[in-house]
Amino acid sequence: MALNWKLVIDTADAPVLADFWAAALGYEVEDPSALIEQLLSAGHLPAEAVLEHRGSKTFRGYAAIRHPDDPYDPTSGVGQGRRLLFQDVPEAKSGKNRLHIDVHSEPGGLDELVGRLEGLGATRVREFDKGPAGHWWVMQDPEGNEFCVA
Template structure:
């Protein structure tokens, strides 16, 4: 007997707003039969292939310390630095820049509620051995 991860849950102050933000970051969708609406305490979004789900839940407690688990995201197209600019334009903030002089490394960002996540180089950049 084994288990599988049904979905990843993110505790937050505003489930609707944060789900919309991550929906834009990841190009995820919501269930057309159960759309997320402002004021909902739980909002689920799905990868377009339906293989991954994120559930955002309103909680009364503010975020207080560094996340013990976080997302690592890779750009589907373009470079890490192009995607970094896009995410900052969407409202992410830089927490730590861990890029190396040779172009390897990552950048630690925070979403609008302060949840940390990392942006890595694209698969194409890694495969090409490009910085």
């Protein structure tokens, strides 16, 4: 039986990095504000555990994005399919990622995609051109996490 999963990414500012990746991938930022309101009004969540980001309440230190075509729970906003969860951690990133995301362009659209990602805050690190084996860029998101664009 196949298992459900999500990729969890350590961050310094979860909502900001979630915004970057949602724009980069065409995903939707999850909106847990209805759940947060329920938890606050029932006294199950302290106010200091919540922050406002882009006009919505979210859990302090956490943000998630989901594929727009996948199902989600309308009360919690939590996606039930392809999903990235960003969580703030106290330590800074150190060293190369041991796991990374590959983002694929439309045929012939590599340069356009790389330019769009730069416009969102990504930076180019290194270009690879292996002829028939492929052409891609290693890039970094705004917090320095490496990913590939092919």
